[in-house]
Amino acid sequence: MIVTGGGSGIGRATTAVMAAQGASVCTIDLDQRSAHETAVAQRVDDVTVVAAHCDVRDAEQVAAVFTEAESDLGGSIDAVANCAGIVIERDLLATTFADWRRTLDTNVSGTFNTSRELVRRARAARRPGVIANVASITAFYAEAEIPAYCASKGAVLALTRAMAIDHAREAIRVNCVCPGYVDTPMLSAFFETQPDPAAARRRAELANAVGRIGKPDEIARVLAFLVSDAASFMTGAAVVVDGGMTIGNLA
Secondary structure: OEEEOOOOHHHHHHHHHHHHOOOOEEEEEOOHHHHHHHHHHHOOOOOOEEEEEOOOOOHHHHHHHHHHHHHHHOOOOOEEEEOOOOOOOOOOOOOOHHHHHHHHHHHHHHHHHHHHHHHHHHHHHOOOEEEEEEOOHHHOOOOOOOHHHHHHHHHHHHHHHHHHHHHHHHOEEEEEEEEOOEOOHHHHHHHHOOOOHHHHHHHHHHOOOOOOOEOHHHHHHHHHHHHOHHHOOOOOOEEEEOOOHHHOOOO
């Protein structure tokens, strides 16, 4: 399988979980060094884990990395976990068009490119396939001062459902996970921009019913389930994994 955004955060954790379950994985990232470090760290026993540089915004790079992964892993790519994503913390007026395009191109076009490549190859080979996307709870409701991110994650959810209904009869399943606050480098960077980073983290913890922030591997395990045969009757689903954030704010 291919895991995008594999250099850090949820992508790195997903690579680790999949490798531990015996899957052969190509983990890709815009930062090739980070992807390589992930691959080296997760190689266990006879499980193959390789790394590749890829800008998921570039369809030609995506096609090339699929071909490379098939060669390195010794078989067809039958699953993709789309974990690559960015957030730019600016309100509407402060968001430049370049910010908007970068966010949408990474979060939505990146998901589109990798998903399209998997579907194209699965259809040509007449074989099943599975796609697991990372959306967000912001696909259901907005948070302040991240309009581009909210729009992009809403689009990922809609794209997930559209692909699921289009390709279900081809035995291609498409689902997404919608995390809340997860302790990733992206979230830590956000906290550091706040006047009081420790207070910002505490507010995030208290926003969840369970009173803490999620861990990347807690999202990764859900992604691993979605790409497994245990989820064979699931397609078009959006699985919320947010520590109870959307059922009530305790702060």
